[in-house]
Amino acid sequence: MIKKKMEVYTLIKPEIQKLITVGIETANLDCRILLSKSLNIDKVIYNHEYIDISENQIKKFQCLVEQRLSGKPVSRIVNKRNFWKKEFKLNEQTLDPRPDSEILIETVLLHYENKSKSLKILDLGSGSGCLGLSLLEEYVNSEVSFFDVSKKSLEIVKINALNFGSANRSKFINLDWRIDGWDLNLIKIENNIKFDIIISNPPYIPRDEIKKLQTEVKKYDPFIALNGGIDGLDSYRYIIPKLKNILKYNGKVFFEIGKGQEDFISSRAKKHKLFPIEYNKDLSGVNRVITFIVK
Ligand SMILES: C[S@@+](CC[C@H](N)C(=O)[O-])C[C@H]1O[C@@H](n2cnc3c(N)ncnc32)[C@H](O)[C@@H]1O
Numbered sequence: 001m002i003k004k005k006m007e008v009y010t011l012i013k014p015e016i017q018k019l020i021t022v023g024i025e026t027a028n029l030d031c032r033i034l035l036s037k038s039l040n041i042d043k044v045i046y047n048h049e050y051i052d053i054s055e056n057q058i059k060k061f062q063c064l065v066e067q068r069l070s071g072k073p074v075s076r077i078v079n080k081r082n083f084w085k086k087e088f089k090l091n092e093q094t095l096d097p098r099p100d101s102e103i104l105i106e107t108v109l110l111h112y113e114n115k116s117k118s119l120k121i122l123d124l125g126s127g128s129g130c131l132g133l134s135l136l137e138e139y140v141n142s143e144v145s146f147f148d149v150s151k152k153s154l155e156i157v158k159i160n161a162l163n164f165g166s167a168n169r170s171k172f173i174n175l176d177w178r179i180d181g182w183d184l185n186l187i188k189i190e191n192n193i194k195f196d197i198i199i200s201n202p203p204y205i206p207r208d209e210i211k212k213l214q215t216e217v218k219k220y221d222p223f224i225a226l227n228g229g230i231d232g233l234d235s236y237r238y239i240i241p242k243l244k245n246i247l248k249y250n251g252k253v254f255f256e257i258g259k260g261q262e263d264f265i266s267s268r269a270k271k272h273k274l275f276p277i278e279y280n281k282d283l284s285g286v287n288r289v290i291t292f293i294v295k
Pocket of ligand 1: 094095096097098101124125126127128129130131147148149150153175176177178201202203204224225226
């Protein structure tokens with residue numbers, strides 16, 4: 001394979017211009033990530049470095065840029081996304097982790113300051129595992145059970161857990177919270193030991209709003225990870241009544257929520273012995289995480 005030496009910027013400039021024309025603000029960074037992917041290297045490439053590249057690799061890069069031009073997010077083209085302190089692998093059945101979800105991790109850290117504690121944690125609707133695996137990174141003696149209806153997403157959690165060296169503290173549970181008795185089945189799998197902490201970022205977008213979302217979301221994030229039913233609140237309706245059966249006394253629940261959903265979720269939770277103790281806002285000032293304690 002004959003390779004030539006080229007300056008990165010000379011190679012990517014025309015492709016950056018194409019992406020800018022369709023309004024992609026991160027055009028330069030996107031092109032550099034896609035170039036790394038076509039060269040099969042993991043490190044960041046800089047605009048003014050020189051690389052050795054073959055004609056095939058240039059063609060591959062241009063094909064990846066075409067995918068980006070059609071609206072596919074970079075994270076879906078390279079199948080990975082940075083979250084908290086790690087790079088998570090993704091597949092077509094995992095939600096692309098959102099930076100706002102890191103607020104949930106920050107909130108748990110504020111409530112449990114002793115990082116050497118041995119905590120039993122449940123990640124309900126685990127997707128790529130970004131929430132539970134980030135907590136395992138922080139709480140080195142703790143264990144997380146990853147619960148998801150999608151078997152394919154659990155496969156990715158397993159790969160991420162292995163890559164991060166956390167697989168021995170992870171359990172992978174394929175259950176559906178819409179099926180009555182899921183709490184009893186879970187507790188049986190857990191040998192009747194309840195959880196100290198439950199974290200969950202369930203689907204919470206009202207069904208009819210999904211089609212109005214950006215192409216990057218509605219076309220590439222799995223529908224089951226977004227769809228919260230008519231008013232966006234179905235997952236909480238299924239989950240909340242069962243939580244006291246699987247949480248220890250004084251255990252805490254950390255829910256990510258959608259804009260304006262806090263009143264419904266808090267009043268539903270209170271009916272089931274869960275008491276709201278804190279609301280945490282995202283950078284745009286929206287209540288994004290609610291913390292409950294079970295009494
Ligand atoms: C919004 S995504 C969150 C994924 C991940 N926790 C994150 O924060 O990126 C919701 C997750 O819930 C899962 N899910 C949806 N409905 C479910 C159900 N009925 N039972 C179990 N998991 C479900 C989806 O497969 C998806 O992985």
